[in-house]
Amino acid sequence: MIGLVNANLAVSIMEDNDxxxxxxxxxxxxxxxxxxxxxxxxxxxxxxxxxxxxxxxQEMINFKNV
Structure with missing residues (x-):
């Protein structure tokens, strides 16, 4: 996924890794x-x-699970 982000083809949600x-x-x-x-x-x-x-x-970052 990070390769797609780096190639300007995506935004990704992923776990942290090296x-x-x-x-x-x-x-x-x-x-x-x-x-x-x-x-x-x-x-x-x-x-x-x-x-x-x-x-x-920004909406995802501000999301509060009610």
Missing amino acids: TLLSYQNIIKKEISLPYKEREIYIVYDPLNISKLSLDII
Whole structure:
């Protein structure tokens, strides 16, 4: 998945791993969950992402499970 993000073809939700460290142009943001079985991140290239995608990412980051 990270390869698709790096190629400007996707935004991904994935668990943290060492592979993310090798991509300097990728941003990862933690998604807070009501419980933590795994840490997951949204990763994207900030230079090649649409405003709509950024808005969706922000909604996901701000999501509160009621």
